[in-house]
Amino acid sequence: MxxxxxxxxxxxxxxxxxxxxxxxxxxxxxxxxxxxxxxxxxxxxxxxxxxxxxxxxxxxxxxxxxxxxxxxxxxxxxxxxxxxxxxxxxxxxxxxxxxxxxxxxxxxxxxxxxxxxxxxxxxxNRVNPILAQVRTMVQSGEIGVPRHGMARLSNTTFVPFEMLSWAAKSSALWFLGSHLVDVLRFILNDEVVRVYAVTRDGVLKAGGVDTRDFHLCILEFAGGAVVTMENSWILSPDNPSLVDFKLELVGDKGQIQADPTHNGGLRRMVEGGLRYSDYIGMTPTGxxxxxxxxxxxxxxxxxxxxxxxxxxxDAMDGLANTKVLAAIEASAASGKAVDIA
Structure with a gap:
């Protein structure tokens, strides 16, 4: 071959x-x-x-x-x-x-x-087994019509201060929000049509990384669902994982709560605290x-x-994702909601 x-x-x-x-x-x-x-x-x-x-x-x-x-x-x-x-x-x-x-x-x-x-x-994350199952549940109508939800994908300060040498040229929005916007589009099979966002800085700048501390957003989807979204780079380094990932969707017939942050079945008490080990994202094979x-x-x-x-x-998914993130930045800068064409 x-x-x-x-x-x-x-x-x-x-x-x-x-x-x-x-x-x-x-x-x-x-x-x-x-x-x-x-x-x-x-x-x-x-x-x-x-x-x-x-x-x-x-x-x-x-x-x-x-x-x-x-x-x-x-x-x-x-x-x-x-x-x-x-x-x-x-x-x-x-x-x-x-x-x-x-x-x-x-x-x-x-x-x-x-x-x-x-x-x-x-x-x-489209093949993350937890999130793929959430998509199946939503698309099969288990919770009825999605009405509102919350989504959080944030990092501890370890990421901008120690992991990424180029953090000042990016932000939690682009680094993490790009994943989360795609997850929401994928699960809901819907497009974001309007955003409203707020951002602040100061913590990272004081530590020598000139970028935003966090973005908090409201995303309105064409089908009517409204989701609040958080992307932060200033979570405490004392967290047991450098990633905090939460998702909840409320429909007119039920709700779903997902925590893809860690693998709770495998825990370590080392390095001065509780740590989680990944056995879903990276799995040994033949x-x-x-x-x-x-x-x-x-x-x-x-x-x-x-x-x-x-x-x-595909490329159109990438374009749709960038449009949402750019609209979030525009909204945060203007203090006004931004419609996405």
Missing amino acids: TKLRMGVIGAGLWGTNHAHTFNVLPETELVAVCDIDEGRAQKMKESSGAAFALTDYEALVSRDDIDAVSVATPDFTHTPIILAALKANKHVLSEKPLATTVREAEKIVEAAAASRGKLMIDFH ETRIGGFVLESIGRFVDAVVRDAPLLA
Whole structure:
């Protein structure tokens, strides 16, 4: 069988997940990795077994021995890389968000339509077993017509202060809200038509990270549901998990409460407190299989290219997501509700 020849752009935490998946799946071959930091690119090459390590993404996407690329770089860097790859007719898997401005997202949609390559956005919570089940419950009518709800996806200060070197160039809204907006669109199978948002800063700036502390939003959906949404980067580092993820939906016949934050069945009392270990997102498997929804979503990209399976999320999903996030920023800046065309 001819293997799908892959290149991974971005040698950070998520790029490592991409490289691992493409090394394990029998349908793929990891040819090259790329990062602007040469040392990091070389380190990933050595750990992943890729044949080449590059520092220029244009050099990677122009290679004839690469069929597809994955983009695992910071939020605000995706657009030029995706455009270059699509122009070269490569298949593209991009981490979220698709882009950080509506115009950039529209350019990508246009480029995807003109390219022979497929474009998928890695909204991996679409295959999170908890959230996939919530979608099934809602779409089957278990709670009737969704009327209102709340959604929280926030991080402790560890993320902006220690985990992300580029946090000042992003925010909890773009880093986390991109996931949460997609989750809500996916579960409700509906579009956001109006937003109202409030934001504050000060805590992160005082610590040397010049970005917003949090965004609190009200999302109105076309079908009538209203959901309050929180994305914060200032949760206490004493939390047992650096992520706090909660979702509740109330319908006219019932309600659903979901807590995908942690895996409560496996707990550790170490490091001065309670810690949860993940056994859903990342699951050990055999040598030629991947496990857990984090890697499963990357595998869905391979399925889409190799087997012509449906894309987990396409360019239009990415554009819709960016439109909502941009509207939230506009609303927070103006103090007024913003309609989404």
